[in-house]
Amino acid sequence: MATGVDQDLAVQLTGLTKRFGERTVLDGLDLRIAPGEFVALLGRSGSGKSTLLRVLSGLDDEVDGDVHVSGPVAMAFQEPRLLPWRRVLRNVSLGLHRADAEQVARKALSEVGLATHEKAWPLTLSGGEAQRVSLARALVREPRLLLLDEPFGALDALTRLTMHRLVDELWQLHGPAVLLVTHDIDEALLLADRVLVLDSGRIVGEHRPPVGRPRRPAELTYLRSRILHNLGVTA
Amino acid sequence: MALTYAPVRTRAQRPAISARKKKRSFLPPRWLSPIVLILLWQLASSTGVLHEDTLASPVKVAGVGWELLLNGELIEALAVSGQRVAIGFLIGAVVAIVLGVITGLSRVGDAVLDSPLQMLRTLPFLGLSPLFIVWFGIDELPKVILVALGTLFPLYLGTYAGIRNTDAKLIEATRVLGFTRTEQILHVVLPGALQQTLVGLRQALGMAWLALIIGEQVNANAGLGFMINNAREFLRTDVIVVGLIVYAVLGLGSDVLVRFIERRALQWQPVLTRTSRSS
Incomplete structure (x- = not known):
């Protein structure tokens, strides 16, 4: 055992x-x-x-x-580690190798309450918002x-x-x-x-x-x- | 609206702000001193203090410039010089970026290529001009190659440094998140290197113009450098000044172009985001 x-x-x-x-x-x-x-x-x-x-x-x-x-396995880090040069939605959907990556990313963003921020640049987000994007990015990988x-x-x-x-x-x-x-x-x-x-x-x-x-x-x-x-x- | 409260809230800070504003209103506009200098120059020429063989007056320079523009001489010279810079810059830029990406991404490439490039970089490339004449003659080729070399090193160094400075934490994060190596390069390494590459691009453009000027001093039979050299033989300081002004305008123009590219490419940076939104 x-x-x-x-x-x-x-x-x-x-x-x-x-x-x-x-x-x-x-x-x-x-x-x-x-x-x-x-x-x-x-x-x-x-x-x-x-x-x-x-x-x-x-x-x-x-x-x-x-x-x-x-x-x-997915992970969220202490610093959100988002890609500053990709918009929020792309940050969540990148690296997802599936056809509906963008749709599931959008759904994940709305689950963390950031549906309206999908076009935002990461550096314009507050610390809490960035961390929520990071969570969405982890969860979207199921x-x-x-x-x-x-x-x-x-x-x-x-x-x-x-x-x-x-x-x-x-x-x-x-x-x-x-x-x-x-x-x-x-x-x-x-x-x-x-x-x-x-x-x-x-x-x-x-x-x-x-x-x-x-x-x-x-x-x-x-x-x-x-x-x-x-x-x-x-x- | 919340604005109603504004006067009350800002009153405490007011003295400092208004003091600064007052001071600023006494500042002369930035374009004033150059204009005064040009007026002084004109005055010196008109009174005969500054002889025409030494330096032509601004009015004379403007007149000749207009004339050269109308009779097509300036356009023709510009076309020839512009072509030299464009071809040389393109060759230099392609080689620089390809080499920078190879040495930046691959350890083998770094070991093999970086040290010879760093060695070559220390050579004063403008001093290579005589050697180029021996090797490539006095036609277009040595001029184009000089421009290409001037472009090569700053842009190579910018690309290389940009790639090498990739944030290891982002690489780690994307690895856990299942990015492929190609995706990492495309979405982490290259976009991250862009800022430094653009700094290199700006320096490269400056060097390209400088290389053009040096290259054209030697045995050119067309182009801006030829126009200037030709004018020297006849003590036409007005034409020389026109040529110098055109060089300056070209350099300035390319700088504006890179700034524009920077603003577009780096719009994710908060400061730039703010300025592009407000404008």
Whole structure:
């Protein structure tokens, strides 16, 4: 069972190890993500979060251990990374190899509330709008696994709240497995089925917020303090 | 409408703004000083301070320019010189962009081609003129090749640098998003390189005109350079000045053209977007 590959899982990592020279960034990491499961990954800087995402997204395949990711995989980055010289609609539709690319891109844009911006240049968008385009661009690829690399980190608090609701809606609508990397414990607790804590290249904690949604901050206080403890932060 | 509140809101900032406005209204318009200079030049000529053999008066220059335009001499010279620049520039530009794309995109191309090109670049290409006469004679060919060389290096460097400076984060993102290599080149690498390529293009055009002027000084029997050299023999400073003004206008014109291309090609940049919308 430990070495068997379950084809149904969105992600199955066994003994994933990544070294940069002498430094071990991921240290025998095991991770399973069920289809449609929303997992949040917390960790300090340098805990290996970004490296893990690079492995899952296929950007880094020089690793030891077993990596099984069932695609398609799509990703939204901390900076939206839109092509500034292509209009919003093209940013969403480019790289989609299907005849109706433009139509599905338009639909994705209206899902993130930007139907009227399809002709806009990316550099004229606000931070929140650009991040929504980036989300639309990821979702239009109909991923089985959606990787979110601190996509709300650079947004102001109010925009972030709107984005949380949007991500929650889109996740329920499309049902991809999600791995959300974040620094924000509250964000993780509000959105995820399962919250993982990464430290020194290993998963050192796993927490399950209450099942009901939307979640009320009051019922998360205890879990929050446990995760903080897990991260090595003592109040 | 919200505008009703405007006076109240801006009142606090008003002193600073109006002070600046007042100051600006005392500024003379930018075209005034050149006009004054030309008037002074005319005055010096009319009073005999500036002898005609040294420099013809503006009125004389304008008259001769008009005359040359009417009798077709200027048009003919322009056509010949224009053709030299056009052919030379086209050859230089095609070679520069092809080489720039090859060295920018392929490591092998970079290793093989970039160092000889960088070496050649350090040669003062205008100084190659005597060698070209030995190799290619005194007809059109050495002039065209000189223009092509002048175009080649700035445009090559711009294209190469533009491609090399491709944002690695965009390449990564498009890789995760399933772009093919061709799509990456078409939608990430080349559009990203455009801005620097256009800077190179502007420098290349400047160099092309310069190369033309140098090339035409040597043994031309037609064209603007010939017109100027011919005038020198007869101490016709008026014709020489007309020729120089035409060179300047041509250089200015090509610069305006590149600016226009820049504005169209880089309209995705916020500042340019704003200006093109308001105009």
